[in-house]
Amino acid sequence: MEDLLQRLTNGNLTEVKVALASVVAALAVYQLVLAAVVYGRLRPAFLGSGPAALTHRASGDAIVVLVVLVGIACLSYGELEDDASIHAVAGWALAAVLVLKIVVVRWWHAAGRLLPYLGTTLFALLALTWATTARPFLF
Numbered sequence: 001m002e003d004l005l006q007r008l009t010n011g012n013l014t015e016v017k018v019a020l021a022s023v024v025a026a027l028a029v030y031q032l033v034l035a036a037v038v039y040g041r042l043r044p045a046f047l048g049s050g051p052a053a054l055t056h057r058a059s060g061d062a063i064v065v066l067v068v069l070v071g072i073a074c075l076s077y078g079e080l081e082d083d084a085s086i087h088a089v090a091g092w093a094l095a096a097v098l099v100l101k102i103v104v105v106r107w108w109h110a111a112g113r114l115l116p117y118l119g120t121t122l123f124a125l126l127a128l129t130w131a132t133t134a135r136p137f138l139f
Contacts, residue, residue, distance in 0.1 A: 002076050017073045018134050024066045025130040027059055028123050034059070035119055057105075067098060067126075070133075087132035094125040 002013075009016040036042040037052035074091060101118040104111045 005073060005076055013073055015137075017070055018137055020066050020070050020073075021130045021133045024063055024070065024126060027063050027066075028126045030059060031056060031063070031119070032123060035116070039116065064098065064102070067094070071095065087129060090125055090128040090132065094122065094129055097121050097125060 005013050034052045034056040038049050
């Protein structure tokens, strides 16, 4: 699998992983803004809660795809760095919370009251995994 990914990324797997993780981080910030509109914390004149909810769901689906791609890259090409254990724990926790949120949204509607907490936890875990991935490129 590592050879395939190296060929697909022209030998720049780490850089592609960081770029995709950065896109996920930007989309996660966008998700927070959309969630604030959906829950009535922000009320911009140009965006109602209905369209914000649809956009939140669509961009969330895009995030899931990107997180899976980054996760595959991480699992297939493990680069051990100083903070690798923090990155690994945060990544696995991110996967678990993401699956739980998808289950709540799609099938377990009675637990819908947990969605703001799950979303906030997802954002924090995304930020942590992004920071531990991008840190070598930023500093």
